[in-house]
Amino acid sequence: MERGFIKRFINTVTRAKSSSDTAMSAVTDEELVRMYIERGDELIYEEILSRHADKVFGLALRITRTTEDAEEVFQEVFMTLSKKIGTFRGESKFSSWLYRVTANAAYMRLRAEKKHESNISLESYAPYDEKGSLMGRIKNKDWSSRPDLAIFSKEAVTIIENSINELPESNRVVFHLRDIEGLSNEEAAEVLGLSVAAVKSRLHRARLFLRDKLSDYFYEWRK
Amino acid sequence: MTNPGHDFICRDVVENIMDYIDKELDLETLTELEKHTGMCPECRAFVDTYKRMLDLAGKLKEKKFVTPDIRNRLRILLQSKVKPS
Secondary structure, eight states, X not given: OOHHHHHHHHHHHHHHHHSOSHHHHTSOHHHHHHHHHHHOOXXXXXXXXXXXXXXXXXXXXXXXXXXXXXXXXXXXXXXXXXXXXXXXXXXSXXXXXXXXXXXXXXXXXXXXXXXXXXXXXOTTOOSSOTTSOOTXXXXXXXXXXXXXXXXXXXXXXXXXXXXXXXXXXXXXXXXXXXXXSOOOHHHHHHHHTOOHHHHHHHHHHHHHHHHHHHHHHHHHHHO | XXXXXXXXXXXXHHHHHHXXXXXXXXXXXXXXXXXXXXXXXXXXHHHHHHXXXXXXXXXXXXXXXXXHHHHHHHHHHHHHHOOOO
């Protein structure tokens, strides 16, 4: 890589740290990683860390469900990253690669600890009756027109957070990647080593379960 | 995906909701789905609450986990065990 460019980039990083993040956001993750591999500059590593720390911790927490375990995974991932970032080949987005590394580390920890998992089965979870009708099941708990203040209240956020943690791990992680982190079905499938159809199936059941949970909460709240 | 001659029912709305939200339905299924939800208040409420649930879940993305303490512990660990080349 051209030396002058790297020098200009380092200057940009330094300026962005002290003033605004605007210039920094123009540099892609993949460019940052290439430069870190080439230079091993701590400032660049710090920027990579800043961009991805919460994503890594959030996914680790979603899988392991304790902050202690999530922090262990978080540390392991960034330790691994500092040593093995050269194994990133650029075949996928850097964030997808990092999610995969995080998910693998978190699953290893989960298996090692043999932690109790949810035993709810969502295989056939659906809101309709045996005739395929929703009649009498949804409308009387319609909370969609509640004001944003109520829907996005701290309590509602806690309810959905707790409900997500009730999901079986396979549905929980897919929901986290798709609907919280905003990955596409294809990206989530790549991170988790699943087919797109499997991602969609797990996500569908998770969403139905969570919509139901929120309906119960808002219905109770109104009474 | 609908079957020819198949009457769209609530179950079809539920089972097609993901592709509907992602705008991936074929035109025929989309038309049938919207025709059904136009007539079925239960399905309208289902679609509306489903979308609101997704809006609420999206809020969780703003959550910050990594406190200065957590970051500091990582920094100490990195300095003690790793020297970037």
